[in-house]
Each structure stands twice: as C-alpha cells, then as structure tokens.
Amino acid sequence: MMKKTLFDKIWEKHVVKEIENGPCVFYIDRHYVHEVTSPQAFAGLDARGMKVRRPDLVTATADHNVPTIDQHLPIKDELSAKQVKTLEENCANHGIEAFGLNHKHQGIVHVIGPEMGFTQPGMTIVCGDSHTSTHGAFGAIAFGIGTSEVEMVLTTQCLMQRKPKQMRINVDGALKAGVTAKDVVLYVISKLTTSGGTGYFVEFAGSTFRNMTMEERMTVCNMSIEMGARGGLIAPDQTTFDYLEGRQQVPKGADFEKAVADWSQLFTEEEAVFDKEYHYDAQEIPAMITFGTNPGMGIGLSDHIPTADEVDDTEKRTLAKALDYMDFREGDAIAGKKIDYVFIGSCTNGRIEDLRAVAEVVKGHKKADHVTAWIVPGSKLVEEQAIEEGIKQVLNEAGFELRQPGCSACLAMNDDKIPAGSYCVSTSNRNFEGRQGPGSRTLLASPITAAKAAISGVVVEA
C-alpha cells in the first residue's frame, strides 16, 4: 500500500465526489470571511435567492479595511464604511457569527481563528485571502480562494479542487541566536523563489519546526503562499494540543481526549513519497531582510544586495526593476540603509509573542527621531494582553505607537500608508511595489530586526 502523507490523510476524508478527468468535489469544515472579498459572493447568493448552507461553519470579521485608531468612531472613508456595514448586514441576514468592529474578539482573520480555537487539526479551511495558509500550522489543509469560490462555499460548503502536488521542506537543527521563524521562512523563499512552490502544497518537517511554538509555526505557514504554494502544513503534536486546550471552540474534557487521539493520527507515514523535497540546515540560516519587490528577494542582514552577475538570467530584469524602484544599488550592503518607518503587525507577525520580542529589544531604548514606529496588534485579545503584560507601556516609553487591531499598513487599504519614496521595515509578508501605499518601499524582516531598525534608524547587522 502507498504510504500516506499528512496531506493525503486529510484530503481523502474531505472528497465528496470524484469526477473523471476533473477536479473533485471537496468539503470545507471552516470558512473564514472578511469584508473585502465577500460582498460580491453574498450578492451572488442573494441573486439566486439562496441562504448560506451552513452558517454554523462560517466565521466573519472585519480587518482589511478598518481604521487602527479611534475604532469606536464611525469610519470616515465612505467606501470602507460601506464594506464593513455590508459584511455586518450579510452576516445578520444569513445567521453568521461576526466579530465585527468593536467586538471583543475582532482582529485579523488569521489571528482570531486560531486564537479562539476555530482552527483545529485535520480540518479543511478556506478564506477569500491567500494567507489562509497560516492555519496549516495546526495540521489542517488551509488555503486562500477567490470570491467566486467564496460564493461556492457559502452556497454548497464545497469547492471543486484538484489534488495538488506535494512538497516537503525539511529544516533540522537549532537556530542561531536572534534567528526567528520569520527568518527561516524568508530564507526558504529566497532559495525557492516566489514561484518555486507553484502547484504544490508544502509540508514543513524537521526538528526546527517541531521545536517552534504554535505562533512561530503560524508565521512559517503564513508565508508558504509567498513561495507560490497553495498552502503549507505542519503535523500536529503535543505543542499543538497544549495550545488548543481550553480555547473557546475546542472540545472539552473527554471530548478533548478523544479529539487528541484522532489528531495524533495526523502525520506523514515513513516512506511516504513527495513530488519534491528540500533539506536545509538551521545553522546556516541568518537573520534575513528583503531588499527588493518580491518576498523571494531576501538576504542575510550582513550580506550585500546581489549584483546582476549573481542572479539567474531569468531574474536579471526583475532585479534591475526592483533596485530601480527601491533606489538601491547592486552590491551595496543592506546594513546601514536609512529607514523611515517601522511596521510591526499583520497575520505574519502581529501576535503576542511578536510583541513580547519587540518589547524585549526596545526596553530602555528610544526609537530614532526620524523613524515612525507603528505596532498594530493582530487582534483585540493580543491588544488586551499587551496592555496587561505592560508591553504597551514599554513600547510607549520607547516612542512606539500601539494602534488598534487590523491589517493596517500590511496592505494599506485604510489610512495607514507609507508615503511614496519612504523606506519601511515591515514584519508583514509582501514587499510588492506600492503594497504599503503608492510608491512605498518595503523591507520585510522579523519583529526583532524591525525593532532594532526603529531604534537605530538604519538596518542593523545583528
């Protein structure tokens, strides 16, 4: 018998129907919904005069478009206000639980799902957002979908899916001091490029991932989309079960024991075969930062920006265009580059452990005068915890501004925009041209690297 991967095991349980020469009908256990990619889907349902098939399996929040100051006031931007209101109306109309603005559990969809225990091992999870891959950290098949597919899931709880190819990325060993989960994933993407995972679902395996906390694993899986993969997942283990126990949506008592017994079966069997496999040594991984306009353009903090000779022929144009946009020169050291903004937040690095790491770095220091430093918690719960633990105080004393939860400058749909030409060290996941506002220049890095840059006013080596 063919040995099964973790992915195979979950996949097989969710195939409703096979279609010859076509995709299969694939069942979805949890559907997260937010204000930007859902209105057209609900409109589609309304046009058919249909109701959401399983409102109990849908969880909604407002995050992409919300302000991160004065959230209690009406949203000033008319279009944003309309999207948020439309979501509320759609949820009310279809009986969907919504964690909208000012709800005590509001936050970035990929932060609140795990936080409340909606995300569990063995599930299939989708959302009209590519970073749905985050939830794979729990040993779930989780991936982003387009709005037409949001409509399909709302209407039928199913999607038409072809089984993707499978890739395993193994990282083993202990990380060097100051090297974080974010650095690991930026390193892997720099090796694989932004299209290296296209067509694949990725399993992250090896002792480096096993030794990570759940929040660190989420950071890794979050960015699997940045290598072109549909999603990434990590086998659940005791760390996963400990994280889940006691969370609102997780089974309790004997039911929890039973769930753990089931979840413990979710692992890749020895000798299972992957379509592609990579191995990396954790000791080789430096603290990383990006210099260009896609997440594959990452280098170690003490490296120089590559020259045209150092990249493949196919990447030369992309490199030249990126350096032109960033106003960087090939061969320059990245350390010492002056920066203007620091953004700490997003579904990649906007959780409590990230804020703790930042607080530890900045405690007793002040940010550089010319730097604006925004910290945007991933959820209301993270915000509350930051206040309780005294993190907010530490940050304020260092001149950082703790704002309210949302996607914020990760995609700059609200007012949190980096001005044209300015450099921002960001803990988010994308450094595309204009991602953080028209003309903005993004350097992706870990919360630690971002915090150090805020204090020094330049990219610092270590």
Add this chain to the structure above:
Amino acid sequence: MEKLKIVNSTYIPLRNENVDTDQIIPARFLKATSREGFGDNLFRDWRYQKDGSVNEDFIFNTGKYSGKVLVAGRNFGSGSSREHAAWAVYDYGFRVVVSSAFADIFKNNCTNNGLLPVEVSPEFLEELFSRAEADPKTEVTVDLGAQTIKIEGTSLSESFEINGYKKHCLMEGLNDIDFLLSITPEIEAYEQAK
C-alpha cells in the same frame, strides 16, 4: 458567464515578469461591493504617474497595442487571492491571458470568470513578444476546443493544457456553483456520514 471558444485578436505584450496582484489591482481599489468597473484601475500605478497624469511610457498607453489578449512575462498573478485582479483584466476587455507560468489562485480566478489562462513555453512566449514588438498588428488565434494558440501569418503554434472540466465550463459558460448545486443530495449524504 460568457462562452469562450475561439479568440482571434491582436495582443498587448507586457514583458514584465513576476507581475503580482498588487500591480494588477492595488489594494486601495478593492473597496467596491460589486464586480464591475475594476478595469479602470488595472495596472493603475503603472498606467498613471504619481501626480495622476498618464504614464506615456507604459505599454498600454503608447497607442500602439490593443486587443483581447494579454501576453505577460513568467509567473503572472502571484500574491493575493483577490479575484478583483481577474475581474480587472476581464473588465479591461481581455478574454485570454498568456504567460509561461501563472500563480495557482489567479489561474482559478480566471477560469471562474470566463477568462482563459494559456500557459506556453518560454520560447513561444519570446516569439510572441518579439513579433508584436516588430509589428503591433500581429494577431493570435486561441482555439480552446483544439487547445492551441497560433501566431497568425506564421507557422508558429503551440498546444496548451487545461483540464477537461474547466474547458467544458469555459466553452459552455457554466459556473461551478450550478454543478455543485446539482449534486446537493450527495453533499448531504457526505455530511450525514461525517
């Protein structure tokens, strides 16, 4: 969804590689609650200068190129799952996008909206670029039934892959939802057995 069988047209060659969805449609234009009008903001930050004036250098604005087919560099549509990217390409008037590689979600979003992604070899892509650069009136014929793309006036053509189900949906203008609704009893049975 509009049926798509054969498209014969001139095309716009966009040589850029790794074009991400933030370039196709920047996030600040995602605030609409309907599917219409996104074409106005397709490649917004490339079509217009920072001061709002038209960027005459951008290939769309040179006045030389038009057509129902967009030919783009390798790895087109990476990044966000925003279907708005596919809507913007479609709304601008394109029915076919050609590249040597597409991001997965973007590809799905295309076929769900009557937009055909055609994956060609790097060599064929280069032919498409250089022929159009030499003569902007160069036409291609994309025949979905035969799964071929041909450069008119030459003997150059290539076949492309598409899965049978998606092909059928595109050619007949069918939507996945209609199909899924038609098997509701099977979905119910699955849920009960779960």
